[in-house]
Amino acid sequence: MAESIDYSKKTFLIVGTHAEDGRERAAMTFACAGAASALGIKTSVFLTGEGVKLAQRGYAEKLEPVTGMAPVKEMMDAFVKNGGKIQVCIPCLEARGIDKGQFVDNVKFVNLMDFTAEAVEADHVFTC
Numbered sequence: 382m383a384e385s386i387d388y389s390k391k392t393f394l395i396v397g398t399h400a401e402d403g404r405e406r407a408a409m410t411f412a413c414a415g416a417a418s419a420l421g422i423k424t425s426v427f428l429t430g431e432g433v434k435l436a437q438r439g440y441a442e443k444l445e446p447v448t449g450m451a452p453v454k455e456m457m458d459a460f461v462k463n464g465g466k467i468q469v470c471i472p473c474l475e476a477r478g479i480d481k482g483q484f485v486d487n488v489k490f491v492n493l494m495d496f497t498a499e500a501v502e503a504d505h506v507f508t509c
Contacts, residue, residue: 388421394503395424397432401444407435408447410509411456418463425503426460427496429470433477436469436484461487470496 395417397410410426417424434440441454450456461467468491469484481490491499500506 391422392503393417393422393424394506395426396508397428398430400431400434402431405447406509408450415456415460418465425466427468429473433469433473436488438485
């Protein structure tokens with residue numbers, strides 16, 4: 382019989398770098414995040430580059446779903462409901478002229494020092 386693994390003390394940071402410019406990568410960001418959080422892994426998604434757009438109010442709903450995957454908005458909502466954290470890169474949103482008030486609720490805005498500190502402490506970091 383396979384040994385049961387307790388993932389509750391593990392941490393996973395997923396870096397999402399794409400939105401409409403790479404729908405499959407955008408979807409994989411939240412598919413992986415959802416799978417990790419379902420296993421009980423403390424999971425955060427850090428959105429950077431074009432990926433910051435995913436957390437803009439109304440943006441994810443407009444993305445055409447990738448064949449074989451749930452819509453990004455559904456995966457994001459399930460991830461957050463399961464305790465996942467979504468973080469947005471402050472320099473990236475500023476570079477795109479996006480105001481902090483345009484983002485969905487429960488998003489944390491982070492600078493690169495905060496991101497770096499979390500990344501070096503995480504058990505695993507994955508980029509989509």
